[in-house]
Amino acid sequence: MVTKERAREILEQIIALYPDAQTILKYRNNFELLIAVMLSAQTTDMAVNKVTKKLFERFPDPASFAVSSPEEIEPYIQSIGLYRNKAKYIYTCSNQLIKNFGGKVPSNRKDLESLAGIGRKTANVVLSVGFNIPAFPVDTHVSRVCKHHGIVPPDATPLEIEKIVTDILPADLWKQAHHALIFFGRNICTPRNPKCGEYLI
DNA sequence: AACTCGGGGCA
DNA sequence: TGCCCAGAGTT
Numbered sequence: 001m002v003t004k005e006r007a008r009e010i011l012e013q014i015i016a017l018y019p020d021a022q023t024i025l026k027y028r029n030n031f032e033l034l035i036a037v038m039l040s041a042q043t044t045d046m047a048v049n050k051v052t053k054k055l056f057e058r059f060p061d062p063a064s065f066a067v068s069s070p071e072e073i074e075p076y077i078q079s080i081g082l083y084r085n086k087a088k089y090i091y092t093c094s095n096q097l098i099k100n101f102g103g104k105v106p107s108n109r110k111d112l113e114s115l116a117g118i119g120r121k122t123a124n125v126v127l128s129v130g131f132n133i134p135a136f137p138v139d140t141h142v143s144r145v146c147k148h149h150g151i152v153p154p155d156a157t158p159l160e161i162e163k164i165v166t167d168i169l170p171a172d173l174w175k176q177a178h179h180a181l182i183f184f185g186r187n188i189c190t191p192r193n194p195k196c197g198e199y200l201i
Numbered sequence: 202a203a204c205t206c207g208g209g210g211c212a
Numbered sequence: 213t214g215c216c217c218a219g220a221g222t223t
Binding site: 024025036037081085119141158182 | 216217218219220221
Binding site: 202203204205206207208209210211212 | 214221
């Protein structure tokens, strides 16, 4: 474990590496963002980006999904794995959006987490990326990078990591930190053969 | 806290 | 061929 000051230095260096970092997922609005992030569970961003074009072409909005069925959605996302669960999530979530939120994506954590297939991580992405509200999503990349550099304990849970990092950085850096850690984790601080030493002091 | 979902990419 | 991947729900 490094000191809080050192942890802040490391995070700031990683943020500085990606001044223009955006999410890798392709989306045109907050609904597509919500679905794209939900689909990204336990798979890669590339896999999700391969299916979203045809998926949203066929189902452009919550209403389109809501009058559909999980079985009709499945073929469009079959290649990403976990597709039966995810098709049900999309269908149920879309119906919840229509019934409870006027077909619009809610902008607070409580309502977002009430939706099928949306947990704390996805809710935080929608809040920060979609609504520009300070939130810090912790996924496998963020978790691995923070542990690898001793910013959090080796056995820290996602919620603990969220708390530690948001305590280290000011709120206006959370979104950048999230983006940067994703890119750093994908490209440099990889699960195997990480090359952090070439980029961090 | 452990279990389940799951096809594709890569070593 | 085996392991891992932008998690969330259920038991």
